[in-house]
Amino acid sequence: MQDTIELKSISHHFDTASERIDLFRDLSCTIRADETLAIIGPSGTGKSSLLSIAAGLEIPTGGDVSFTIDGVQVDALTMRANSGFIFQQFHLMPELDAIGNLALPLRLKGNRDAFEIAALWLEKVGLEDRARHRPHQLSGGEQQRVAVARAFVTGPRFIFADEPTGNLDMHTSENVAGLMFDCARETGCGLVVVTHSRQLASLADRCLLLETGQLKATS
Numbered sequence: 232m233q234d235t236i237e238l239k240s241i242s243h244h245f246d247t248a249s250e251r252i253d254l255f256r257d258l259s260c261t262i263r264a265d266e267t268l269a270i271i272g273p274s275g276t277g278k279s280s281l282l283s284i285a286a287g288l289e290i291p292t293g294g295d296v297s298f299t300i301d302g303v304q305v306d307a308l309t310m311r312a313n314s315g316f317i318f319q320q321f322h323l324m325p326e327l328d329a330i331g332n333l334a335l336p337l338r339l340k341g342n343r344d345a346f347e348i349a350a351l352w353l354e355k356v357g358l359e360d361r362a363r364h365r366p367h368q369l370s371g372g373e374q375q376r377v378a379v380a381r382a383f384v385t386g387p388r389f390i391f392a393d394e395p396t397g398n399l400d401m402h403t404s405e406n407v408a409g410l411m412f413d414c415a416r417e418t419g420c421g422l423v424v425v426t427h428s429r430q431l432a433s434l435a436d437r438c439l440l441l442e443t444g445q446l447k448a449t450s
């Protein structure tokens with residue numbers, strides 16, 4: 232059964248003390264879990280905000296968002312429980328070692344095999360010999376590999392990645408991006424990635440440009 236996110240004629244704005252920032256108006260898009268999608272666009276156009284809305288983390292100021300999992304419409308909380316997140320700044324827990332970081336989301340879900348599953352994912356991202364290292368003892372690329380594994384470890388339906396290679400050099404970026412897309416395709420998980428990198432975007436099945444408040448197909 233298809234898992235989907237449907238953005239229906241959404242609009243979004245922020246009110247600041249001096250002005251209203253209008254990000255998008257009447258924007259519609261369907262995102263499926265059987266595809267990888269890149270969203271590109273100039274800085275400040277609202278890519279991160281759109282990602283947060285698609286993930287159910289933020290509510291748009293107008294329009295509707297509907298989430299379907301296993302053919303059943305679910306609320307944003309359920310959607311979030313079925314999602315994994317990858318951020319530019321890694322956001323690993325500094326006091327936990329690599330395997331502890333991977334086991335945490337499983338433990339929070341009450342999984343008794345948390346450390347066994349975490350160990351499998353650590354191996355999958357090539358860091359089995361760094362299990363007992365804490366984030367500050369890992370390179371940026373290694374930290375992001377742990378973060379990629381952490382996003383997938385609970386078996387989510389969708390992964391949302393916001394500039395996942397923004398803090399990495401070109402070689403490490405290619406490496407982490409390849410890993411992220413491989414994991415998404417192997418597990419059949421949807422991947423939505425916001426990026427400034429055309430190289431990263433080219434790995435996606437579909438690429439959309441967010442510009443002047445609208446999503447446009449790229450050639």
Ligand SMILES: Nc1ncnc2c1ncn2[C@@H]1O[C@H](COP(=O)(O)OP(=O)(O)OP(=O)(O)O)[C@@H](O)[C@H]1O
Nearest residue numbers: 245246247252254273274275276277278279280281
């Ligand atoms: N909580 C907020 N309150 C007020 N303004 C906000 C808030 N969050 C985002 N904005 C503004 O909305 C606009 C879009 O921000 P967003 O981070 O979504 O853009 P972006 O396309 O992801 O940018 P970048 O490519 O630079 O990361 C920016 O002008 C930002 O300052």
